[in-house]
Amino acid sequence: MAEKLRETPLLDELEKGPWPSFVTEIKKSAVKNSMANDQLGILERSYKDRIGHWKHGGLVGVMGYGGGVIGRYSDLPEEYPECAEFHTIRVNQPAGWFYTSDVLRKLCNVWEKHGSGLTNMHGSTGDIIFLGAKTEALEPVFADLIDMGFDLGGSGSDVRTPSCCCGQARCEWACYDTMGFTYNLTQHFQDELHRPAFPYKFKFKMAGCANDCVASVARSDMSIIGTWREDIKVDQGEIAEYAKTVNIADDVADRCPTGCISWDGKTFDIDNANCVKCMHCINVMPKALAPGDEKGATILLGAKAPIIGGALLASVLVPFVEMGEENYEDIYELAEEIWDVWGEHGMNRERVGEFIQRVGMGNFLEQVGLDPEPEMIMHPRTNPYIFFELDEEED
Amino acid sequence: MAEKLRETPLLDELEKGPWPSFVTEIKKSAVKNSMANDQLGILERSYKDRIGHWKHGGLVGVMGYGGGVIGRYSDLPEEYPECAEFHTIRVNQPAGWFYTSDVLRKLCNVWEKHGSGLTNMHGSTGDIIFLGAKTEALEPVFADLIDMGFDLGGSGSDVRTPSCCCGQARCEWACYDTMGFTYNLTQHFQDELHRPAFPYKFKFKMAGCANDCVASVARSDMSIIGTWREDIKVDQGEIAEYAKTVNIADDVADRCPTGCISWDGKTFDIDNANCVKCMHCINVMPKALAPGDEKGATILLGAKAPIIGGALLASVLVPFVEMGEENYEDIYELAEEIWDVWGEHGMNRERVGEFIQRVGMGNFLEQVGLDPEPEMIMHPRTNPYIFFELDEEED
Amino acid sequence: MAEKAKRKTDIGPPNHEQFLPPVIKKNYGKWKHHEIPQPGVLVHTAHSGDKLYSVRAASARLMSIETIRLFADIADEFCGGHLRFTSRNNVEFLLDNEANVKPIIEKLSSEGYPVGGTGASITNIVHTQGWVHCHSAATDASGVVKSIMDDLFPYFDGTTKLPAKLRIAFACCLNMCGAVHCSDIAILGVHRRAPHIKHEQVNAQCEIPSTVSACPTGAIRPTTVDGVDSVEVIEERCMFCANCYTVCPAMTLNDPVNDGLSIWVGGKVSNARHEPMFSKLAIPFIPNNPPRWPETVEAVRNIVEIYAANARNYERVGEWIERIGWPQFFKLTGIEFTKYHIDDFKHAGETFKRSMHFRQSQ
């Protein structure tokens, strides 16, 4: 059914320029879909009013799930009736965001049938976002998705949709199978993902190496980043090749954070005991250098955005874990251990990173059954406010 | 009058070894002075009991002064009657701790006449400490001190005895006259020093250069540290001399915190725009390098020990001030401005460093009439919690 | 389907393996190295000698199913139907045939999806919903992002070189769904008016105690207005975080005049060379100016250009500023330093300059 496009003099300005235009995208759907057309209209209105026209979310969802849908209603239902209800559906993406043309078309068909035809590919957490569904459409979309093998992602106080870098699928540096692990993990925690029961959200992100192409250290409650223990592999022949075009002294050796590289113009030597696996030298000379053997990962905990105690970066929880399939279970157990402690003692809307700071890392480790290790800290405490616990005899 | 020394089998162990022994010191007085002898006895008792035998201080002092004396009573007055009252008197040292034999003997005479004969040369804040006076001795000691030109130092919630490095008296690096300024400052603030009226103590320490030989950045509420603005003076001839014994590349150029030194084995070159005046290169090669012209100081604010919000290092308040005698008044005015704001809004026992953190540096600067400057911070805020103040029109 | 079947749930995402192109399946975990022969193209070589060509195209992220179908068609035409999206919302076509690289680039460009974003470039801006969908937004997301990327386009397609990768992120409110807290340059929507309280709704829609306790600065107090229980805000204590609004719809912060944008710089997440860093405040406020936010675009470009002209190879924005010092950053960019730049939140003291290490020379 052809729609008469809403007038959008302001938004039209955003169809100019070389970058793909979201306005053009909305119009592509709007010509066929009245929800998209009203969405176009209400957005133009926001541009005019300099204010959003969405109301605080409502409780909508699909049967048996506590998450996966973000309810949304506009504050101008009369003027833009077709997007008066405009919920988003979070569809759990395949690990690494790999698709075939085939499966994409099927997703499009589902969304054409039931919704606005607009998506986010992808949301910030990693989901496929179906943007703009009426309440009545939620169950049908869900049924069709399940039919084609897709499921909803997380929202609310649950495990959020895990995501990962493309890892071993395409990257020579991946120290473990980020995609395989992410798939396995997501399947393992289906219940925790769909039925919110935590104090607040809990995000997993998996990166194959310290380049952290999925920003896990900043954006996930549990960040699992690949690393290695043996010496960096050096191909001196390839080094000699790079030496022709790269200023190895300035751009590689000098930029090593621990200064553990020596380069005399001929031999490239790494004092591996002092290498902190930052990836820089490997990044610059990928043909000559490669991560060493005994690969695995570091588990970091607690990243989050600022609400409400200030943003946190994740910090080291387990300095090194092996990441073979046989080790997955250990990680799941650790996660469950953490959820138990946080679930019992965490306050409402307190992310795990904030929780740890409130109860103290030392106590937290004790409760989840990990030993304190100096790798977990930048430096020991500077204040003398130690909660000493006396042995029975001393008391 | 010859005393029979108290038996001190434990303390006697501390007369052994090459380092000067405080036990020997106490005995030197104890053979002549019964207060010192009882002090010896009670200390031995502490060594045996593994606990101090002093009670929480009492309010004692000299007429018209609110500070300068720390009251002290023992909890074993019967057993050690001569040190049952054992107050300390803080005597304001001469700037830089310079003395003549003459004046020292006079101080000894005063203290022999009225007290235990024991001292600390000097206390941690800088005072001469007369260690162990009875209450009745306080006024006579004070009278004799005033007679010979000395006065008490600070204690309580007042300006504490200012102290400084030896500066221009003996050091080639002093960028201003630390001793002259300290003397002038101390005289200027006599009232603030003797009559506690602040929320808490306020310490001044003056260092002639960034080596900070008086630890001002860690130990004073207002730390005034010498620096300069023009280029470091380089004597290439002397550099050549040093090159024979010093590894200039490794030990000087490489250790420069901003890497602004270049050294090709022949010419020593400093990119002065990027020098942060850390003093290192000058320290290593004092004959070849010297601070540049346009000397002055940086004023830093807020250092303190941990009680109660955690220890603080001082931070930059005024990046650069000239330090000629004609500039002293400006600094006094700034200090008074700070005391006004802190005095009015500071809580009881809240050091100025803690106060600033509570009210916010930006607000504090506004109140004391200083402009914010990027030199005051390590980096701008990372959290988005900005207390925006809207202009009238915007509102 | 009239029969009553047990409802299927919790099947989780489909296994990715079924979507991988054959060259990846074969060489999974066995890649040897990669090169970037031209902007927007990655060539990964496996130990087997096989090569994979990834062609990265720009995307608005907000995408019509028409466009997804277009991408599917292009993938069918040039690479056996294989494509992926990246962690920054670009789309990558996965080719095993080098001969198709040039044609697919031409096709994508002609359809309005230019390629680029690899290596030391500016790639897509991670961003959020804005006025398109969120109730909390202090500004629109997609519009600002589009305007900036149009302006910075030469840094995306490789026309203009940069010293290192430069990552831009955008979030429309302090919830920071765009995770702007660790970006080379971040644009963050900010409110500047204390919540407007709809007193008649507070008690109906919200729990008063949890609304009160939601405020990190303790600015909210219970009160009674015209006989109904409600809350009041001590305005001087409000720093416009909107956490109260998140827990209580009756406390709106959106304001057509006083909402706007702030700019942050010097964050990163990779561990390459320097540890991850938070972004730091550069510009506290720029007014909303739709449809193209020219002041914001200009402010971002200014920072990019000054950075590009002054940083060393491989030096990210934060590393560059750390080397030259913040006073120099403000001087070079001409950005005004204000009291707002000085932290006054809970770790404020840790950001004060507690040393003499700064440049005194005039």
Added chain:
Amino acid sequence: MAEKAKRKTDIGPPNHEQFLPPVIKKNYGKWKHHEIPQPGVLVHTAHSGDKLYSVRAASARLMSIETIRLFADIADEFCGGHLRFTSRNNVEFLLDNEANVKPIIEKLSSEGYPVGGTGASITNIVHTQGWVHCHSAATDASGVVKSIMDDLFPYFDGTTKLPAKLRIAFACCLNMCGAVHCSDIAILGVHRRAPHIKHEQVNAQCEIPSTVSACPTGAIRPTTVDGVDSVEVIEERCMFCANCYTVCPAMTLNDPVNDGLSIWVGGKVSNARHEPMFSKLAIPFIPNNPPRWPETVEAVRNIVEIYAANARNYERVGEWIERIGWPQFFKLTGIEFTKYHIDDFKHAGETFKRSMHFRQSQ
């Protein structure tokens, strides 16, 4: 003196100028450079060519007037009666005659005041009152200091070389009058028992509200004991800071069995090379063991020796540890890493390792 005179007050300290030796008066502000010809001796040369020889001798700080008189005599004999004390409580004799340097050193040594402490050495320990005078002390100050300096003496007199200056400080309780918070190595007396409350005295001697509010962890609550107003302490919340004791004498923390010492490392105050740094916890607790605290002495020496063997020239303890990393510090010194090392006070999160930058190699 029988006449009633106006009481003289507020005269302030005497002007130092009257105490300066002639060579200093003449060359005040005009020094050119200095050398350290031998441990304990500084030679400062003025632009005029004049030279000043400073001979630095050890001191116990706690000093009998007999010793001060001895110093006065020595100063008269060798340097016109001119001497000073240093910011670390050594005594310096100020000579303009080089010929007297050797004799004065001999004299001082024979009297038990050996010279040293200059250059890259361990000089006197800044310390506090301890059991000699303070009510708050968790240990003695002078006794521990004496024991350590005896043991480290070769680092003072120059027999054993160090990579850089190594500053030790000592404080007998958390008030830290010895300012141990920024020292290469610091020894700090610690309590480990919650305050013992003398209930009958609380209300008489203290203000209950200010006692309650003195506690940074909110561990103190008002209560009534046997009908009298008093306070109680929630023991799990007490971290033994003794701030309550400072404001209320009825809350004593001293404990013969559980008081003891902690060791801190890696602080500095100079700006040379590295910015000033706080000391960090190395050993949470060592029991009091008077008269010579052998375990403490041993612990300090161990750190000094490992540092001396591993640091580079001019590298202070904190700089060295920053280079090698804390895990390596604990490994090399054999010190156990415990939960106590992990900060849990208000800026704790800032001390967590928020990156992958650590040494994985076994």
